[in-house]
Amino acid sequence: MSLNYKLQISNYKRGFILIKTLLRKNFVNVQRGFTLIELLVVISIIGVVMGLSFFGLQGARESARDARRKSDLELIRSGLELYRSDCNQYPASLNDPLIGDDSVPSCTTTNVYIEDVPDDPNNPVRTYRYYSNGTVYSICASLEEGVGSVSCGGSDNCGETCNYKVENP
Numbered sequence: 001m002s003l004n005y006k007l008q009i010s011n012y013k014r015g016f017i018l019i020k021t022l023l024r025k026n027f028v029n030v031q032r033g034f035t036l037i038e039l040l041v042v043i044s045i046i047g048v049v050m051g052l053s054f055f056g057l058q059g060a061r062e063s064a065r066d067a068r069r070k071s072d073l074e075l076i077r078s079g080l081e082l083y084r085s086d087c088n089q090y091p092a093s094l095n096d097p098l099i100g101d102d103s104v105p106s107c108t109t110t111n112v113y114i115e116d117v118p119d120d121p122n123n124p125v126r127t128y129r130y131y132s133n134g135t136v137y138s139i140c141a142s143l144e145e146g147v148g149s150v151s152c153g154g155s156d157n158c159g160e161t162c163n164y165k166v167e168n169p
Helices: 003-009 013-028 036-087
Strands: 112-114 129-132 137-141 164-167
Touching: 036 112, 036 137, 036 164
Parallel strands: none
Antiparallel strands: 129 137, 137 164
């Protein structure tokens, strides 16, 4: 079959179908998909990116836990100041929940100052340490990105060395 014959028949309906069929044959032989090498290269690149992001996000997780620790200590501080304004002293220990002790009429056991005393995000590995003699208090925590050491009621053990401290103003 010559090229002229294909073009000549293409004007007719039957010829159009013949040309369409010949073109379709050429497209069937085209390979589709990816080669094994291409797939391995893409998988390797994805693996490297995931590995780098894992180590990059580890520092962000530590910073987030440290921010939560600081926020928790400020929440405890607020509850302790409310307790002191009603009871005229700081509690000897942090109970869960922190409620009044009926020591004075304004400090009733129905007063809830902290409903759920927060724990360290890595509890029981790390904990918050509380100390009070009734007139002053200190709360300590061990920050993952902190340095140094602070004492909280004579001890610097917060599961690990305490390095962040909140005291009464």
